Amino acid sequence: MLIGILALVFALARLIPGDPCRAALGERATDEICEAYNERYGLNEPIYVQFGIYLNDIAHGDLGESFRFGVPVTELLVERLPTTIELSITALLIAVVVGVPLGIISGYRHNSKTDVATMIGANIGVAMPVFWLGLMLQYVFAVLLRDTPLALPPSGKLDAGLIPTPFYEVWGWPMNGFTEFLAKFTVMNALVTFQWEILSSAMLHLILPAVALATIPMAIIARMTRSSLLDVLGLDYVRTARAKGLAERTVVVRHALRNAMLPVVTVVGLSFGALLGGAILTETIFNLAGVGKTLFDAITSRDYTVVQGFTLVVAVGFVVVNLVVDMLYTYLDPRVRVS
């Protein structure tokens, strides 16, 4: 499956009109210079040869070198992936922590005012474009509320002038690609090394983009939870649970919810894909140097290797998350357990 993704992205990247040489060196690059450029990056080979070389490199853990920045793609990933992971996880947490309870309340009290209000909100949430919401959030929290305690930073990862100390320096660990990667998780890094000022700044910077990114999955999760709970509450075993004399709370939480969460878990896994797509817009609007923004820039500058490498990582991430979801499923639902 991953090879399929690779082939697809490889082909699509090359189908975009425009060539990397002129995108990187400017419109006035001469043919000779471009010839040399293509020669250097192997772009004058036939496509299938290029693909073969690329596959071979990947098999050896080499994602190639960025045409634009002249650094290995892996290095870019180490630097930018953590920002996106942090953003996505925060967004997913917000979506689940807010979406599931909202869904439960509206499912349990269905047709009540709360239910109607939640569902109207959820439908608006689903329909709202991320980029518009992002801009509105910025406008409200960074412009209208600028000098109030509610003001939130509209862009970047940290306040200007703050430079986090990586945990490996604090702990005296060796610096290598992996520790560097871990240290780029700004919130985690600040937390484990007790850099409170950085921690609070990093978290404040995360709020707006995470909320913008969380809205759509939150709305989807709330709607799914609601309809799934409604279905389950009408089932025979919920009646049995009530007839047994269990408290309503136990009936809902223990007997209905666990079954109702099964489809929701699937949706959460799938939302993760939407989240990564949304990250491209969110990171661009909030000026976060993450995977999404890098990918966006790479596409506009025909930086093929970066497009391919980052897409591959995103695809792997998606597959891994859904694998985790499947594993969670076997824990939640005995019917899918292999005996």
Added chain:
Amino acid sequence: MTQATANGGPVLEIRGLKTHFFTRDGVVKAVDGVDLTVEAGEIVGLVGESGCGKSVTSMSVLRLVQDPGRIVDGSIRFQGTDLLGLSDKEIRNIRGDRISMIFQQPISSLNPVYTAGFQIAEVYRVHRNMKKGPARDKALEVLREVGIPDPERRIDAYPHELSGGMAQRIMIAMALAAGPELLIADEPTTALDVTIQAQIIDLMRDVREDLGTAIILITHDLGIVAEIADRVAVMYAGEIVEEADVETLFTDPKHPYTRGLIGSIPVAGARREWLDVIPGRVPNLIDLPPGCRFAPRCRARLENDLTICTEREPALLDVGENHTARCWLYSEGRR
């Protein structure tokens, strides 16, 4: 199970119960003035076609009727306590402890994500405040009592690993776990194979013999009623139309509807061109006919040329010793 026999009075006394469903199309009078008495250790059959209000009656006893349904009138006394006057917490303490229920679809009545043992043990945890471990030991004990083969293994089985008959035994074990005075069995055998049906019927009979549990058996299967019930109440369109002990009802049915029901049972070995069927359909419970609810389908009405049937509703009349029927045929001043 001891209290039932101790104080002598009836276990359950339903008077004038009305449970209506307030739907968009109108008020569905699913149960409309039902009286029913169950003595200690007695098995009462509640019989009728689908949609006649049998299940709603039983759900009303435990106050399990869900929106848009509501009990609008009547009283349900369980050993002297009016169940309709209890708080939510008080009725919960009775559910599953002193009155319990089993249902038609045993497999879907069990929660698919918990083991049989867990679901039985829950009864002890909620009503006896037991911890998980001891509750499980008790669950194993009750599984043995209902004659489940290999209970040590079944206790950890999930519902999808059980057959229908096995699942119904689990349900019965769960229902009996706390030693209730009354068991309401709502079509307990309908979804099962005939041989398994017989086993479940035997099990219920044993329950009554050994534990003295009174049983309300709701079914549309007169064969089962004949086999196990002491007394039978026949329901039609939200009302009880005839009530008698089982022998009388089968040998001397009075109400034309009961006669029709008994007449429509195919007799094994007898070859007949036509089964006797009751013409027409159960009336719409929103728009009930004036007068007797069975009148539009009633042959006896035509044969006797009764006009009152379509004008006034008959009351339950004594038609013999401990035998009542709701029919103008047996009324003195009927014309």
